[in-house]
Amino acid sequence: MxxxxxxxxxxxxxxxxxxxxxxxxxxxxxxxxxxxxxxxxxxxxFQSSIKKGAKIVTSSGIHGKIVDINDNDNTVSIETGAGKIKFERSAISMELTKKYDPQAKK
The missing domain is CATH 1.20.5 (Single alpha-helices involved in coiled-coils or other helix-helix interfaces)
Structure with missing residues (x-):
């Protein structure tokens, strides 16, 4: 029971x-x-909509302007004060074009 x-x-x-x-x-x-x-x-x-000529900041804090985009290997070339540097597209954290250029298209 x-x-x-x-x-x-x-x-x-x-x-x-x-x-x-x-x-x-x-x-x-x-x-x-x-x-x-x-x-x-x-x-x-955001990363796929980045265009050539955009002013950006990478995830490591490097500021620069995109001068070339290579879709084959998913990289971008960024022009900085020290020269051109090649980064993965995923390393771009934000775009600063609108912040510095009020005439930029939204």
Whole structure:
């Protein structure tokens, strides 16, 4: 009789005991995973829309102007005060053309 009581207690809380874990996974998805995916998509779109002549800053903090874009190997050549440097397109963190040039198209 004691084993029947224990079995009935374990059977009754199956779905209810899993509910906190399911809610936790849902919260993690909507507050962490989904916004990160949106940021990655926005960053990828920005990097693919970069044009020749744009003033940019790399992720390492180097300021320069894009003088050449090579789509084959996904690199850009940036002209800085020290000369031309070749970077991966993914190293570009932001564009400064609009900040320094108010006449630039938005």
């Amino acid at each position: 004691l084993t029947n009581a224990i079995f009935l207690q374990a059977e009754g809380g199956g779905i209810m005991s899993m509910l906190p874990f399911i809610l936790m996974i849902g919260v993690l998805y909507f507050f962490m995973i989904r916004p990160q995916m949106a940021r990655q998509k926005k960053e990828k779109q």
